[in-house]
Amino acid sequence: MxxxxxxxxxxxxxxxxxxxxxxxxxxxxxxxxxxxxxxxxxxxxxxxxxxxxxxxxxxxxxYDRLDELDFSKHLIALPAPSLFGQFNHLDEADYVIQGLLDMGFSEVYEVAKAAEYVTDLTRIYINSPEAVKPVISSACPVVVRLIKLRFPTLCEQLVPIMPPYELAGKLAKEEALRKHPELSPEDVKTVFISPCPAKVSWAKSVMEGQTVYVDFITSMNDVYMELLSKMKGSEPGPEAAPEAGSVGLRWAMTSGEAASLMNEGYLTADGIDNVIKVLDDLESGMLGDIGFVELNACSPGCVGGVLAPSNGYVARLRLQTLQKTVVVKPNKLEDIDSMDSFGEGIPDEYTESEAFTYMPDGAPNMFKLMLAMKKADALAEKLPNKDCGACGSPTCKAFALDVVNGEADLSDCKVRSQMEG
Amino acid sequence: MNNEALHYHFDVDGASFANAGRASVETKKLLRQIGVSPDVIRRISVAMYEGEINMVIHAHGGDADVYITEDTILIQLKDVGPGIRNVEEAMKEGFSTAPENIRALGFGAGMGLPNMKRYSDDMHIDTKVGVGTTIELWYRLK
Missing domain, CATH: 3.30.70.20 (Alpha-Beta Plaits)
Incomplete structure (x- = not known):
């Protein structure tokens, strides 16, 4: 691994x-x-x-720096839906796509378009017998990792479909090779323009031997600066017409993904603390009759990612305006010609490459861990319990466990020595 | 339980629903930290949550105590509420004495005790009308 x-x-x-x-x-x-x-x-x-x-x-x-990309290759830009919310007075998505082409990308494949296919696939999955309700979206890599590390019993509820940016990479590559038979697969590289760093780790951490369809992940911040200068004074040509509809664009905002399913009672939440609270309640099985759960680490959705230049709430407002200018009709699975039948569940090639299995931090040895906890509990009672953090651990409890594990020294607690002195 | 057990105590606040479930969430974190298997964690988490809610609905809260040894986990939920008049009846699915305002919140469906039994290896109820109720949920780890 x-x-x-x-x-x-x-x-x-x-x-x-x-x-x-x-x-x-x-x-x-x-x-x-x-x-x-x-x-x-x-x-x-x-x-x-x-x-x-x-x-x-x-x-x-x-993340991958823009100036390290080799533009002599056939580079395909994969703009996240949130990119379209970064510009003031943008009344047509064409300007952004033309700007990307002018930057030197050979093609643009909107991640929003792939998101529409993921919506379709999710709908099929929810209605299949193997779905464990409530089904949890796997589009936010932070949520997926959080569940794998800390919510063992929820792993089986994650949607086993590849996230939109991955599917976009796959479809973009297949399409490019079909259109340009002279190119070899090594010449075609995909570049995801990401609002968040979690997607970077995701791509770097997949297991050996697995195919990753996104070759480079760049920061939306970096691309933004360059793109803005290209967009000024450039008129979009016909090849810059957007192919994603409003359904795909909405994925950048919390509830966009869930609402697009149009068939289930759903729950959505964003902000990492809220997400953890919902997962805790979900694990207790006490949230009632819910078909689908969409959780985003950032608020108000991917538009609030740390690599996105605009204030997330302003970006959301702009996207809501822009949505009205794009086609409403979403892309459907039937349009992918490589896909003939999907009556029997989700074909393997669209499923998440890495199985969603619980992976606790280290191999648990219950006896040793219990002993450590017991010692730490006893030690914690002697600590000031002010959770000041001055020792370097986030809480007195965490500090006690760090001391027991030999990662910190009791003398690091300055408050305690002062109180005693 | 012997001295070797890890013991954790939680006050179950009966004043509001806002904190109901806190003890089971905290317990779940502890169990995960010491490497208890996911299946046991889930069952404890569901059963304990039901118990906590019952204490809030019927008894203005109470005490939750968790004892963990290498081969057993005991969850003890103790209140000084009205007691259960007829345990056999209370164990039937759908039987509930929860008032209407509680049901309006989605609680009191009469699944509390049945679920606690279903999601534990062993359950003991010790109750006396007018005195209170103590419920023990037992889990075998080996």
Whole structure:
């Protein structure tokens, strides 16, 4: 299995060792060691919260840089639906697509278009006998990783269909090779323009031997600057006509995916803390009769991703306006000519490449863990329980466990020594 | 339970529904941390949640205690509420004494006790009218 590479790097010269990210990390994956933040890659879920809250810009998302792309290849841009919400007074999506072509991309394949196919596939899946209700969307990679790490019993409820950006990469490559028989598969590369770093980790962490259809993942921020200058004074040609409808665009906003299914009672939530709360309640089985659950780590959906330049709420407003200008009729599965029959459930080639299985952090040895917990509980009672974070652990409880595990020293608790002194 | 057990105590706040379920969520986190199997976690989580809700509806809250040893988990839910008049009747699916305002919230469907029994390996009810109720949910890990 591949080693998990999380997508946040810390710039030590900027990090002051303050406790902001430490206390805000929803999964307590951060510690301050030697006055610098350190992220535990096994626990990090790539939600981007630490990037968002850092006052010193000491956290950086890793992604493929625009100037490292080889534009002599047949590069296909895969713009996320949220990209179309980044521009003031944009009244037609054509301008964005033309801008991408002018930047040097050979083709553009809208992820929103693939999202419409995913909607169709999800509808088939929900009605199939193998679906465990409520079915949970697997489009947000943060939610998928969170469930795999911490909600073992919900794994089987995730929709086993590849996320829109992956499907877009697959379909774009197949289409390009059909249209250009002179190209070899190595010449055709897909570049996802992403609003979030979690998708970067996802692509880097898939298991060996698996096909990944997205070759490069760039930051929407980076593309935005370049794109904006190209868009000025350029008139879109016929090849820049958007192919996605309003259904696909709505995927950038919370509830867009769920509403497009049009057949089930659904629940949607966004913001990582809200997502965790809903998952906790779901696991207790107490949310009642729900067919579908859509959860997004960012609020108000992917438009609020940390790599998106605009305020997410403004971007949402713009998308709602733009939606009225695009076709309402979504792309249907029947239109993909490589797909003849899908009466018997979801064909393998559209299913999620990595199985959604519980992967706890390390192999659990109950006896050892219980012993450690017992010691930590006893120690925690002697701590100030102010959860100040000055020791470098997010809470006194976490600190006690760190001490027991030999990862911290009791003398690191300054409050305690002061109280005693 | 012997001294070797891990013990956790939770106050179940009977004042509002807002906090109902907190003890079962916290317990679930603990069990996951020490590597209890997902299946057992799910059953405990469902049964304990039902128990907590019952304590809020009928008894203004109470105490939840979790004891964990290497081979057994015991969830003890104790209240000083009205007690259960007829346990046999209360164990029937659909039987409920919850008032209308509680049912309007989606609770009180008469599945609490039956679900607690279904989602535990063993259940003991000790109840006395006017005194209170203690329910023990037992789980075997081996």
């Amino acid at each position: 591949a080693v998990y590479t999380h997508s946040v790097t810390i710039e030590p010269e900027k990090c002051t060792g303050c406790t902001t990210c430490l206390r805000r990390c929803p999964v307590e994956a951060i510690r301050i060691r030697n006055d610098k933040a350190v992220i535990n890659a096994n626990q990090c879920i790539d939600c981007g919260e630490c990037i968002r809250v850092c006052k010193h810009s000491a956290k950086r998302a890793s």
